[in-house]
Amino acid sequence: MLYFIKSEYWSKHYKCDTWWKPESNGYTSFLPLAGVYTEDDKIKMEKCHSKDRCLFVPITQEIWEKACKQIEKSDRALVKERLTITQRYDINMREIQESIEKNKKLYAELNELAKALGH
Structure with missing residues (x-):
């Protein structure tokens, strides 16, 4: 045994x-x-x-099934964590893209201001 x-x-x-x-x-x-x-x-x-x-x-079969359930639970937690990481990446990329767009607008406004001031 x-x-x-x-x-x-x-x-x-x-x-x-x-x-x-x-x-x-x-x-x-x-x-x-x-x-x-x-x-x-x-x-x-x-x-x-x-x-x-x-x-x-x-x-026994019972204790073996308990071990298998722990593996399944662990797998689900990893999938959930992976989704969370992917979602966080998407949010970060959106924030970066929004920041780039804001900077482009600011740059354009500064260029317009510089032109108006004769620079």
Whole structure:
């Protein structure tokens, strides 16, 4: 059987599920980035980590679907952010274009004034 390891300590601290990363290298709340641990890993780690510190969660269909939902949610957030960046770019380009048009008008007015003053 394969497992994810949920850090009970950090899950309580951060108030969200917190998972061990691969090779016990830190923590993540994004389940798809969690490490996958074997039965041998579980046996070794249970000797030095208490159950109140880490919980071995079997990788079942249910937990796998939870990981997939996190990926889908992340994808939607990225698409939304991309749209926001594109929209901001469009707004900036419109503002720049409006500024160019205003400057052209000011330049034309200054030329007319200079001509009227004989310059």
